[in-house]
Amino acid sequence: MRRLCIGSLAAAGLLLAGGMALDYANQRDATAIPAARSVPIAKLQAARQSSSDLEVGGELAGLPPGVTRYITREDLLTLPQATYTVSDDSNFTGPTKISGVPLEDLARSLGAAPQAAMVVAICDDKYRANYPREYVAAHHPLLVLAVNGQPPSSWPKDSEGHGYDMGPYMISHPIFKPSFKIFSHADEPQVPWGVVRIEFRNENTVFGAILPRARHAATPLVKAGYRIAQQNCFRCHNMGREGGQKSGTPWLVLSAWAMASPEYFGA
Ligand code: HEC
Numbered sequence: 001m002r003r004l005c006i007g008s009l010a011a012a013g014l015l016l017a018g019g020m021a022l023d024y025a026n027q028r029d030a031t032a033i034p035a036a037r038s039v040p041i042a043k044l045q046a047a048r049q050s051s052s053d054l055e056v057g058g059e060l061a062g063l064p065p066g067v068t069r070y071i072t073r074e075d076l077l078t079l080p081q082a083t084y085t086v087s088d089d090s091n092f093t094g095p096t097k098i099s100g101v102p103l104e105d106l107a108r109s110l111g112a113a114p115q116a117a118m119v120v121a122i123c124d125d126k127y128r129a130n131y132p133r134e135y136v137a138a139h140h141p142l143l144v145l146a147v148n149g150q151p152p153s154s155w156p157k158d159s160e161g162h163g164y165d166m167g168p169y170m171i172s173h174p175i176f177k178p179s180f181k182i183f184s185h186a187d188e189p190q191v192p193w194g195v196v197r198i199e200f201r202n203e204n205t206v207f208g209a210i211l212p213r214a215r216h217a218a219t220p221l222v223k224a225g226y227r228i229a230q231q232n233c234f235r236c237h238n239m240g241r242e243g244g245q246k247s248g249t250p251w252l253v254l255s256a257w258a259m260a261s262p263e264y265f266g267a
């Protein structure tokens with residue numbers, strides 16, 4: 001699901017208007033991931049061989065940061081698979097059997113810092129879904145390889161009726177129970193489809209791009225706006241190289257809007 005969600009514009013507006021200058025003092029502590037299980041290492045290819053290959057990047061084990069590699073669908077299928085019947089994923093119209101590789105296991109198999117990596121899923125339309133460690137520990141997202149036992153060519157089309165293919169990869173959860181609520185923004189399932197690339201990143205680097213700064217950084221409303229923006233706005237509005245570029249409207253443009261027309265964010 002990639003709908004526009006601006007229910008919490010007010011707090012995000014405060015973040016954008018007040019929080020954008022100096023000082024990185026406010027980094028969030030990370031939640032620890034349970035001890036590593038042994039997961040086979042997936043085979044990485046230097047070049048794409050098929051449109052169904054998954055692109056991987058960020059910080060990969062044994063490789064310099066920033067390089068891109070590819071994994072074939074067949075190789076992903078050799079990793080341990082989890083299977084669930086989901087009934088609360090808005091991408092499906094009814095209870096649906098999904099199977100694939102838990103993002104925790106993918107990070108353990110591929111990430112340079114498996115205990116520390118945030119997983120970022122990037123879609124063909126430049127939407128980005130971020131999976132901080134806290135989210136992964138709470139919701140156990142799954143990189144879906146099969147829907148009702150079928151490969152992407154037989155998957156249902158997008159549930160909004162546009163007729164889009166949801167492959168080559170999508171992300172779902174066994175079940176989703178929101179783990180926080182800030183104003184009108186409840187913890188939202190991050191269920192992108194059309195996923196083409198997965199990155200393993202340092203959470204502080206990614207969210208650091210929009211970290212509230214200067215004298216307003218510690219105020220509760222700006223902190224709330226930051227939390228909402230991390231999970232909501234940053235999926236489609238980028239700050240430099242970080243964040244999604246789906247909207248075509250970068251962070252500093254939003255910031256200028258918030259300062260010039262704060263009433264616009266009162267929705
Ligand atoms: C699913 C993607 C998506 C998310 C999530 C998202 N936006 Fe946007 N946003 C867009 C798109 C696309 C546009 C451009 C709309 C247009 O040009 O008509 C936009 C435009 C805007 C604009 C410019 C004004 C306008 O109406 O064109 C503002 C301000 C804005 N977004 C704020 C936010 C805030 C704040 C959040 C988080 C609470 C957010 N957006 C979350 C996609 C998104």
